[in-house]
Amino acid sequence: MAGKRYVMVVDTKRCMGCHTCSLACKVENNQPDGIWWNRVLTVGGSDIDTPSGVYPEVRLEFITLACQHCENPACVKVCPVGATWKDEETGLVMQDPEACIGCRYCMVACPYTGVRQFNFDEPQYSSGFAVGSEDATKHVKSTVEKCTFCAHRLAKGQLPACIEQCPARARHFGDLNDPNSEVAQLLRERSSFRLLEEKGTEPSVYFLT
Amino acid sequence: MSAITSPRPQNKIAHPLVLVVTGLLVVLGLVAWALQLRGGMGTTSLSNLNTWGVYIAGFIFFMGLSAGSLVLAALPILFNMPRFRPYSKLATFVALISLIVAGLFILVDIGRPERLWRIARFGQLSSPMLWDLLLTVAYFIIATVFLRRLMTAKSDENLKVVAWVALIAGVADGITAFVFATQIGREFWFSAVQPIAFFTAALASAGAMLLLLLVILKAAGYSVLDSRDLNPLAGLTAATLTLGLLLLVSEIVTLSFTRSATAMALVNSMLTSPLFWIEVVTGLVAIVLLVLPVTRKSSGWVAAASLIALVHLAVKRVVFVRTGFSVPNIDYAGVALAPSAGYAPNLVEWGIMIGLTGLFLFLLALGFRALRLAPQPE
Numbered sequence: 176m177a178g179k180r181y182v183m184v185v186d187t188k189r190c191m192g193c194h195t196c197s198l199a200c201k202v203e204n205n206q207p208d209g210i211w212w213n214r215v216l217t218v219g220g221s222d223i224d225t226p227s228g229v230y231p232e233v234r235l236e237f238i239t240l241a242c243q244h245c246e247n248p249a250c251v252k253v254c255p256v257g258a259t260w261k262d263e264e265t266g267l268v269m270q271d272p273e274a275c276i277g278c279r280y281c282m283v284a285c286p287y288t289g290v291r292q293f294n295f296d297e298p299q300y301s302s303g304f305a306v307g308s309e310d311a312t313k314h315v316k317s318t319v320e321k322c323t324f325c326a327h328r329l330a331k332g333q334l335p336a337c338i339e340q341c342p343a344r345a346r347h348f349g350d351l352n353d354p355n356s357e358v359a360q361l362l363r364e365r366s367s368f369r370l371l372e373e374k375g376t377e378p379s380v381y382f383l384t
Numbered sequence: 385m386s387a388i389t390s391p392r393p394q395n396k397i398a399h400p401l402v403l404v405v406t407g408l409l410v411v412l413g414l415v416a417w418a419l420q421l422r423g424g425m426g427t428t429s430l431s432n433l434n435t436w437g438v439y440i441a442g443f444i445f446f447m448g449l450s451a452g453s454l455v456l457a458a459l460p461i462l463f464n465m466p467r468f469r470p471y472s473k474l475a476t477f478v479a480l481i482s483l484i485v486a487g488l489f490i491l492v493d494i495g496r497p498e499r500l501w502r503i504a505r506f507g508q509l510s511s512p513m514l515w516d517l518l519l520t521v522a523y524f525i526i527a528t529v530f531l532r533r534l535m536t537a538k539s540d541e542n543l544k545v546v547a548w549v550a551l552i553a554g555v556a557d558g559i560t561a562f563v564f565a566t567q568i569g570r571e572f573w574f575s576a577v578q579p580i581a582f583f584t585a586a587l588a589s590a591g592a593m594l595l596l597l598l599v600i601l602k603a604a605g606y607s608v609l610d611s612r613d614l615n616p617l618a619g620l621t622a623a624t625l626t627l628g629l630l631l632l633v634s635e636i637v638t639l640s641f642t643r644s645a646t647a648m649a650l651v652n653s654m655l656t657s658p659l660f661w662i663e664v665v666t667g668l669v670a671i672v673l674l675v676l677p678v679t680r681k682s683s684g685w686v687a688a689a690s691l692i693a694l695v696h697l698a699v700k701r702v703v704f705v706r707t708g709f710s711v712p713n714i715d716y717a718g719v720a721l722a723p724s725a726g727y728a729p730n731l732v733e734w735g736i737m738i739g740l741t742g743l744f745l746f747l748l749a750l751g752f753r754a755l756r757l758a759p760q761p762e
Contacts, residue, residue: 197719211719211721212716214719215718216714216716216717216718217716217717217718218716220717221717222717223717224716225717229573229661231470238716240714240716240718247446249567249569251510252510252511253511253512253513254507254508254511255503255507255508255509255511255513255514255517255568256499256502256503256507256508257506257508258502274497274499274502274506275495275499275502276495276496276497276499276502277425277494277495277496277499278493278494278495278496278513279435279436280511280513280563282432282435283435283436283567283569283570283708284567284569285569286568286569286713287569287713287714288433288712288713288714288715289432289712289714289721290434291432292432292721293425293435293495294424294425295424295425295430295431296423296424296426297424316495317424317425317495317496318495318496321464340694341421342454365488371714374568374569374713375568376568378490383653
């Protein structure tokens with residue numbers, strides 16, 4: 176394939192679980208109340224931001240979870256109307272709120288729990304006014320939405336909001352098909368894993384360990 | 385007067401009161417649907433984690449009832465079963481109306497039903513949901529043509545082709561299962577056993593429904609079949625119910641044997657769910673009642689067994705859908721995407737379920753009134 180293959184690389188050794196990427200994403204994309212395209216999950220205790228184990232033997236790590244923009248996306252195959260598709264040029268999995276019929280089959284098919292979210296109600300905004308980019312994806316009642324890797328920013332030559340605003344510089348973004356890109360180098364030099372690799376979806380989000 | 389419309393409607397079954405009561409249920413369902421359309425899917429208890437619920441279970445149930453009824457309607461024509469031949473028309477009518485109800489269960493589950501036209505315009509053949517929709521359209525055409533031919537054909541020889549088509553279409557009910565069985569993200573559904581299990585349950589539901597209707601027809605004086613005549617149908621229903629339970633056991637054994645954390649969590653979520661045990665117990669009771677010589681001789685017990693079997697099969701579909709969501713693939717703590725309590729249908733969902741079940745009964749009563757579904761005994 177000649178096109179780009181955009182991937183995200185998250186350094187679990189640098190991530191401090193501050194949730195800034197979640198908020199950056201939420202603001203940039205003007206997400207309605209209750210919608211979180213990008214979440215920071217606690218790998219530790221059963222509650223958010225709590226460690227597992229008993230002091231002093233405790234463990235606390237974080238992973239961030241959003242659409243994995245899979246090479247072999249389960250969601251694209253099941254959408255009955257083609258409202259979600261894989262962009263040939265960038266490898267991004269896109270979602271059109273104007274085409275979605277709200278059957279939620281993509282949410283059923285996606286193995287990555289909760290990355291696709293449904294507007295169960297008319298979108299509400301506690302800010303009372305729109306925030307973020309004007310050209311970000313619109314939110315439509317009774318349709319599915321998800322992370323776009325900030326496709327509207329990429330189109331303007333900018334990085335996704337979560338990458339730019341990570342204060343720990345734990346997040347990296349780039350074209351894996353370009354061997355000189357930062358992400359390609361990081362993945363060559365460091366060991367990494369992807370989530371639920373056994374499902375065969377070939378996710379585009381890597382976690383450095 | 386043509387033979388299509390009856391000069392003497394079968395009013396004992398299609399009493400105006402039946403139409404009024406079931407009609408009121410339909411109105412209740414319409415009110416619930418209006419509430420859901422106005423408020424959005426947020427008026428149901430579905431969530432980002434329990435994406436599908438009782439509507440999808442209702443679709444599987446009524447689609448299965450339609451498929452099984454097509455098979456039961458075709459068998460007497462193809463394989464010389466004179467006792468059951470008079471009821472092919474009834475079974476075909478059940479197939480047609482349960483298909484309509486199944487389609488409506490999909491309609492109420494869609495968040496934006498006004499965009500459904502997009503399926504015709506932009507339909508993606510890769511989607512198992514589209515396979516289902518095509519199957520639904522095929523069933524509608526087949527059941528309609530079959531019913532029309534049953535009312536007009538001079539002899540059964542002229543019915544053979546359409547009966548074969550109906551039989552094959554009925555067996556193809558397993559295609560419905562591919563919506564679920566192809567999903568690698570849902571460990572419980574991702575199993576080659578599902579198409580077989582779906583067809584087995586489909587046949588069981590049609591058998592139980594026909595048994596129940598034949599007992600009622602007999603009581604109303606429209607059928608001469610006594611409980612002994614019903615034995616083959618009772619046997620078929622009991623056998624398919626048993627196979628369904630065996631397939632369930634097989635799934636639990638294969639899941640448990642892996643001892644993987646998610647598989648064990650799945651098995652655990654089933655074994656600790658009261659609904660699962662309702663499924664198992666109602667299934668066993670129905671089988672025993674249909675098989676024991678004492679009970680299967682009694683019309684009353686056969687009717688009770690059939691009703692219990694239908695409850696069993698409806699609960700089975702709810703358990704099936706719910707178990708698909710019971711164990712998330714990624715369950716690390718984070719911002720909550722859904723209420724922590726599991727999924728149970730709320731009043732809006734109950735209203736729509738009752739309304740659509742009411743519609744099935746309303747159409748059935750209407751069928752008895754207008755089409756004289758069962759032959760008048762001499």
